[in-house]
Amino acid sequence: MTSSPTPPPPSTGASDSRRPLRRLKARRRDEPHRVATPLELFFDLCFVVAVAQAGVQLVHSLAEGHAGEGVLNYAFVFFAIWWAWMNFTWFASAYDNDDALYRVVTLVQIAGVLVLAAGVSEAFTDHNYVVLWLGYVIMRLAMVAQWLRAAKDAEGAQRATALRYAGGILVCQVGWTVLVVVPDPARLWLYVLMAVAEMCVPAFAERARVTTWHPHHIAERYGLFTIIVLGETIAAATIAVKSGVGENHELGLLVPISAGGLLIVFSAWWIYFAVPIHGHLRSSKHAFLWGYGHYLIFSSAAAIGAGLEVAVEHAVGKAHISDLAAAAAVTLPTALFLLTVWALHSRHYKAGIAQQLVLPSTALLVICCTFLGSWAVLAAGIVSALSVVVAETLTAHRAVPAGR
Incomplete structure (x- = not known):
């Protein structure tokens, strides 16, 4: 009895061949196990x-x-x-x-x-x-x-x-x-x-012929870059808070900004990855619009970190701008992030008016937080976190069959 041949290992995003140079041919769109290299x-x-x-x-x-x-x-x-x-x-x-x-x-x-x-x-x-x-x-x-x-x-x-x-x-x-x-x-x-x-x-x-981009791979690549940008946002805010603490400024001025900033970033991550978006990328029209729209997602996510730094500098007296301007530096990019994620991701997977209104309403409330002075960032963070709770509750409620 002859033994069965050993199956080849799954693709990890790179070709299995180890030849130094080979033809640069298009890959299959339905290739399994396609992941970032x-x-x-x-x-x-x-x-x-x-x-x-x-x-x-x-x-x-x-x-x-x-x-x-x-x-x-x-x-x-x-x-x-x-x-x-x-x-x-x-x-x-x-x-x-x-x-x-x-x-x-x-x-x-x-x-x-x-x-x-x-x-x-x-x-x-x-x-x-x-x-x-x-x-x-x-x-x-x-x-x-x-x-x-x-x-x-x-x-x-x-x-x-x-x-x-x-x-x-x-x-x-x-x-x-x-x-x-x-x-x-x-x-x-x-x-x-x-x-x-x-x-x-x-x-x-691509009017000549559509390239064979891989929907799952593209969704993963964009998601990974979103994570890295959000990580840079946390790093920037951490450095700003550390600078303020190191110069013996009152910690009470920085705690609300730090807590609010963390809630915003955590909520941003949760909201972005709440749905498996690769299933929506069925055609080049859908995928290109989605991909182009990420200019606003990436830029607003990075701007949140910059806004948190500005809020810290304002709190410790380094930035001589108004309370309104300091708060807007955080709340406006946060609201833009929420609206863009809703437009590109969430609305395709939400059922019913209640679910559809969660993120647009949250964005509006975050903008309203701008007028709360030194508590604006913390309030925006609480509102963002509550939107996650509400969205998860609505989703869970809809998933439970009636009568149970």
Whole structure:
């Protein structure tokens, strides 16, 4: 009697072959056990360095009373970070073969985001975008190299899609280069134009053929990045509280902010992961809208951390802004996070008007907390936590059959 052959181990997100170089072919969308690779996790961790730098500059702008300019600069810088991350994430979901060349090009992209992070402060303070642009060039040219390699190993419509992506990225990069040299008054409008152009590239490229991104893998990648950003929010708030305690400020001023901040972040995590969103990503139309909407989720989650730092600085007398402005630095990004998660995630899985109204109502109440002065952050945290309790109670009640 012959023994049965040993079944191959399940895929872990990287191909099982260990050859140094191989063809960069599209992966199957229905591939089982598709999970994030160690390289992708490392990629995310390095990108959060740039997110943290943008948050630091946002704190400085808000604490100095330049909220409008600070938020605008933050939105611009965060778009560059988020878009480069998103391009790699969707490409990797369809084409990651984890060979040596793929890894090297990805590490080049990581180097680019670190250069970009080094230029964030100059972009905020002096409107000098040269270093920011250089980091973006490195990331984007590496992305073009990935697409050209995919095109080389593809045929027909699949090859056309890869070439369209590579060409679209190169054309947009020319526009970003122009942005560096034009006068300040024209930059705002050119930036908006270029951002729209960038977001049109996937729609243009995938008219030839849709890439084989993996719904479960994409949902996991976005979820992991959300966790990392929320972790950075906690780290930023912790450093701010530690600074306040170290300078012998009254602990009673900081406890409500710390407790409220923790409740907000814990609630944000719970609310984001309350539903298995991968089942909603059935088509490119649904998935792209969901993916684009995460610009607001990621940026607002990171801004919560910046707002908590501002609230601490205001409490200890470092930020000379009003109570209302300090509270709004936390409550407004929290409300934006709640509304965006509801729009992209929760509403697709809620049944009945009561369940649908939980997050929008919570967002409204969090905004109302802005007017509670030094207790605003704690109140916003309590409201956020109560929304989790209410949502879980409604879900449990609906799951119990009538008469039991």
